[in-house]
Amino acid sequence: QVQLVESGGGLVQAGDSLRLSCAASGRSFISYAMAWFRQAPGKEREFVAAIGWGSGSTYYADSLKGRFTISRDNAKNTMYLQMNTLKPEDTAVYYCAADGLRVGGRTIYEYDYWGQGTQVTVSS
Secondary structure: OEEEEEEOOEEEEOOOOEEEEEEEEEOOHHHOEEEEEEEOOOOOOEEEEEEOOOOOOEEEOOOOEOOEEEEEEOOOOEEEEEEOOOOHHHOEEEEEEEEOOOOOOOOHHHOOEEOOOEEEEEEO
16 A cells, blocks of 8 residues: 655645645555546546656646646655646645556546645635
């Protein structure tokens, strides 16, 4: 098993940047494909980005490509999400997720482990 803890959320203004972190503990971090999802109030949890084991493969929601960048540091057991030019519609709780079998999954059903989430609020 792996335990995931997100951090780095907060209240920012439109146009600002934030970097979220997801710290993993437990089984070998490098053996997990990872992803970020987000959930806005009253909406379903949606895919943001995913990354393979060795960071060679990255996947993004089409609407976020170019503004968000996913990365991981296997030596630090940590995954990141760099978010630039934030918009009010990016306001959501952001979750990190891990899966030991698949790379690039875009649905919540493809991930076995989840963090507790970190709130990102973007004011206009």
